[in-house]
Amino acid sequence: MAKTSINKKKSKFPVGIWYLLPALIVFSVFLFYPMFKTLYLSFFITDTRGDAIFFNGIENYTDLFHSKEFLLSFKNSFLFVLYTVIPTILISLFLAVLANEKLRGSQFFKVAFSSTLGVSSAAAAVIWLFLFNPSIGLVNNVMDIFGMSGVGWVTDKSFALISISITTIWMHLGFNFIILLGGLQNISEDLYESSKIDGANYFQRFRKITVPMLSPTLFFVIIIGVINSFQSFGQIDIMTKGGPAGSTNLIVYSIYKDAFVNHAVGYASAQAMILFVIILIATLIQFKVGERKVHYQ
Known part of the structure; x- marks a missing residue:
């Protein structure tokens, strides 16, 4: 048999x-x-068309790790992931919990909170570039009302990465909101009813029922969020072009500049492979550590 x-x-x-x-x-x-x-x-020196002309082994890789520009982009990339992933998930979770409540007008808020999903990175960058404008931008005008001096959001290297992060958080809210709201709506109401009978308050129900039951969805959006943040490009190209002083020059933008501006395709390919390894390791770590805390039904 x-x-x-x-x-x-x-x-x-x-x-x-x-x-x-x-x-x-x-x-x-x-x-x-x-x-x-x-x-x-990545193991070759290339011509301006990107064709391999000279094999130089791992020299592209060794040159990268001796390059101050690449090390700065390496640092910026990790800071950018830190600035964007956690705040995006926390804000999206708050909005999803709010929209999941059976309140009047909740359908309107569901549409409003998910609307950023339909906005391209180029459009989002232009919107926030206007908001961050030092003279006519809404952000600085609001700061002036409260007696605070305006900030050069995209021209000051102390704030440029933060401004790009705020733009990226806004861009990713819609996707995370929809995924988390779907996860919340799949949690059985019977669990909440039983906990109410047992005397659990709202925060106890959230901590003991909502978070554990939502953990597979949270695990998914964290992984996707990390990958998307490492691959962010459009908003950086439009808002800062990696400046000022390289403060927003992430690895992806560094790859673009070396490949299509400096025509050093071999050097850019080495950076791309390093980025691939970084994302792979980050994903494996998340699976190794994060999946232990995931409660599947």
Whole structure:
């Protein structure tokens, strides 16, 4: 019987491959080939067209770790992730809990809170660039009302990364809100009713029921948030172009500059592979540490 079952599985394998073939072709063209090509070019000096002309081994990598600009972009990237991921999730969770309450007008707030999902990074950057304008921007005008002096949000290196982070938080709120609200609506009302009978107050129910039951969703949005933050580009290009003094020059923007402005594709490819390893390690750590605290139903 066991041998018959194995033979049946073997006979179905070619059929399965045929069904998977379109997806495998798409993945090969748009994922696997670019990744291996990037790895290949990272060991070469390239010409202005990006063609490999001289093999220099790991010299691109060693040069990167001796470059003050790259080390600064490395530091900026981690600070940016820290500034954006946790605040985005906390604000999104607060809005999702608020919208999940059975209150009059909650449908309007659901639409309003999720609306940033439909805004492109370019549009968001232009909106916030206007808000952060030092002379006519709303942010500085509000600060003036309260007697505080205005700030050069995108021109002062002390505030530029913070302003980019605020823009990114606003951009990501809609996606996280929808995912977290979906997770909240999947929690059984029976659990809350039982806890009310047992005398649990709102905060006890939130801590003992909502957070544990929502933990798989929180785990998902944390991983996606970290990956998206490491890959942020559009708002940086439009608002600061990596400045002032390299204070918003993240690894992704550094890759763009070296590949398409300086035409050092081999050098940029080495940075891309380092970014790939960073994201991979960060994701593995999250799975290793975070999944222990996830409570699956």
